[in-house]
Amino acid sequence: VLATRQREEATTAGVTVDVVVLTIRHSELSVLVVERDGPPFDGQWGLPGGFIEADEDLDVAAGRVLACHAGPGQPPSGGHLEQLRTYGAPDRDPRRRVVSVAYLGLFPGLPDLDGGAAEPGRWLPIDELAPPAGRGSSILAFDHGAMVADGVERARSKLEYSSLATAFCEEPFTLADLRRVYEIVWGVHLDVPNFRRKVRSTPGLVEGLGRRAVAASGGRPAELYRRGGARLLHPAMLRPCL
Amino acid sequence: VLATRQREEATTAGVTVDVVVLTIRHSELSVLVVERDGPPFDGQWGLPGGFIEADEDLDVAAGRVLACHAGPGQPPSGGHLEQLRTYGAPDRDPRRRVVSVAYLGLFPGLPDLDGGAAEPGRWLPIDELAPPAGRGSSILAFDHGAMVADGVERARSKLEYSSLATAFCEEPFTLADLRRVYEIVWGVHLDVPNFRRKVRSTPGLVEGLGRRAVAASGGRPAELYRRGGARLLHPAMLRPCL
DNA sequence: CCAAAAGTGTTATGTGTACACCCATGA
DNA sequence: TCATGGGTGTACACATAACACTTTTGG
Numbered sequence: 001v002l003a004t005r006q007r008e009e010a011t012t013a014g015v016t017v018d019v020v021v022l023t024i025r026h027s028e029l030s031v032l033v034v035e036r037d038g039p040p041f042d043g044q045w046g047l048p049g050g051f052i053e054a055d056e057d058l059d060v061a062a063g064r065v066l067a068c069h070a071g072p073g074q075p076p077s078g079g080h081l082e083q084l085r086t087y088g089a090p091d092r093d094p095r096r097r098v099v100s101v102a103y104l105g106l107f108p109g110l111p112d113l114d115g116g117a118a119e120p121g122r123w124l125p126i127d128e129l130a131p132p133a134g135r136g137s138s139i140l141a142f143d144h145g146a147m148v149a150d151g152v153e154r155a156r157s158k159l160e161y162s163s164l165a166t167a168f169c170e171e172p173f174t175l176a177d178l179r180r181v182y183e184i185v186w187g188v189h190l191d192v193p194n195f196r197r198k199v200r201s202t203p204g205l206v207e208g209l210g211r212r213a214v215a216a217s218g219g220r221p222a223e224l225y226r227r228g229g230a231r232l233l234h235p236a237m238l239r240p241c242l
Numbered sequence: 243v244l245a246t247r248q249r250e251e252a253t254t255a256g257v258t259v260d261v262v263v264l265t266i267r268h269s270e271l272s273v274l275v276v277e278r279d280g281p282p283f284d285g286q287w288g289l290p291g292g293f294i295e296a297d298e299d300l301d302v303a304a305g306r307v308l309a310c311h312a313g314p315g316q317p318p319s320g321g322h323l324e325q326l327r328t329y330g331a332p333d334r335d336p337r338r339r340v341v342s343v344a345y346l347g348l349f350p351g352l353p354d355l356d357g358g359a360a361e362p363g364r365w366l367p368i369d370e371l372a373p374p375a376g377r378g379s380s381i382l383a384f385d386h387g388a389m390v391a392d393g394v395e396r397a398r399s400k401l402e403y404s405s406l407a408t409a410f411c412e413e414p415f416t417l418a419d420l421r422r423v424y425e426i427v428w429g430v431h432l433d434v435p436n437f438r439r440k441v442r443s444t445p446g447l448v449e450g451l452g453r454r455a456v457a458a459s460g461g462r463p464a465e466l467y468r469r470g471g472a473r474l475l476h477p478a479m480l481r482p483c484l
Numbered sequence: 485c486c487a488a489a490a491g492t493g494t495t496a497t498g499t500g501t502a503c504a505c506c507c508a509t510g511a
Numbered sequence: 512t513c514a515t516g517g518g519t520g521t522a523c524a525c526a527t528a529a530c531a532c533t534t535t536t537g538g
Binding site: 015 | 253255257294297298327330332339341343
């Protein structure tokens with residue numbers, strides 16, 4: 001039992017960061033995937049990622065990967081990046097031992113990337129990832145399918161007790177925008193009046209701007225809001241049914 | 243921006259697992275620490291940990307480390323082990339680049355280890371770790387102080403929405419035992435009758451055995467329970483005040 | 485009998501839910 | 512004017528909190 005500490009010089013592994021970037025586009029929760037052009041899984045889709053550099057902290061590496069694949073002038077406002085989970089199955093990379101630290105990023109709807117972007121990436125609706133027959137064979141390279149599933153699950157639960165939903169909205173936003181985030185991520189319908197009361201009575205979630213949006217297509221113009229200071233919510237936004 | 247993927251053979255690092263083992267002893271939440279006898283931080287206290295082996299998954303490595311340092315015949319009943327977070331600051335190990343995957347373990351009160359155990363370990367009350375002046379200089383080696391703080395925070399919040407509190411109790415247990423877990427971990431006082439109703443009305447949290455414990459020191463003997471099947475609670479056990 | 489701890493009942497207060505209704509805008 | 516969507520009010524079900532009260536044991 002003491003063997004492990006005595007040969008501490010033994011094992012080394014490659015360390016990568018992979019980022020599950022989620023956004024809402026066309027009323028769908030989608031994840032950013034890029035086309036691989038390297039030895040393992042060449043040509044297949046996978047998450048943006050890369051090896052950490054020698055003197056780089058994990059969070060910094062995740063930010064670098066993100067800036068690299070989403071384009072430089074990306075964050076118009078908002079967004080969120082946090083560590084998700086670490087994946088280290090011995091055979092997850094066919095070449096050699098690689099441990100991957102997955103990150104979860106949430107951003108307001110970004111423009112299509114298929115066009116002039118340096119990296120060949122696209123937004124993949126998460127519904128197209130999870131066929132009802134479990135995780136038998138994922139569309140994505142490595143264990144990236146599991147990462148996306150864990151990331152979506154994390155996002156769903158964090159909407160409840162944190163102000164994370166606002167990371168999906170570009171400022172300024174209306175309560176309808178915010179409500180649409182909850183409805184799409186959770187896959188439920190929320191009562192409009194009750195949602196308004198709940199959000200406005202939760203301290204630090206949003207701050208009213210006093211202005212109103214221009215009416216889009218008939219209907220009363222909605223008031224505009226920006227993110228509030230709170231990160232954790234009291235009381236929480238509980239999702240119905242469950 | 244493409245440089246990272248092109249020199250994919252570049253960086254390697256040592257990968258360790260460190261386990262934050264929490265238990266309740268003498269009405270105190272405590273963490274298992276072991277005395278180091280290796281090059282960095284020799285003689286100081288640190289978390290039980292070790293390098294992963296060549297063909298070993300991360301969860302397996304954490305279980306091995308746990309069995310190694312807590313003794314073989316340890317789990318009398320209950321217990322829980324889950325991944326906590328990964329720490330990878332470039333200078334966290336003075337020798338070379340080491341990335342550590344921290345795990346969180348919760349177990350019923352284990353016996354004192356100071357005596358005949360193979361490893362020199364002890365239970366450190368977490369109150370003795372966090373002096374009011376922040377994390378200036380921790381008692382523990384590496385960034386293990388931050389790991390413990392993150393683990394305690396995780397345990398506190400997971401008590402709310404999961405059945406994790408039962409992992410601290412050895413079966414069979416009384417509702418007073420379970421209530422003491424919440425009170426000690428959260429540092430609050432809970433109303434006895436309301437707690438009973440809440441626990442019994444939460445499906446899958448506990449199952450009554452129909453038996454009663456022997457009265458300890460006066461007072462009516464309590465009914466005995468074991469863990470229920472649920473992992474997530476609906477509705478949640480919300481902690482007061484906050 | 486008394487103290488101590490377990491378990492039951494009752495009531496006030498707050499939170500979530502459902503739905504009826506009013507307001508402001510475009511067509 | 513009507514349709515559409517934003518915003519307000521209200522009644523009901525339900526959960527929590529506080530506390531009085533009964534039950535069962537050891538001393």
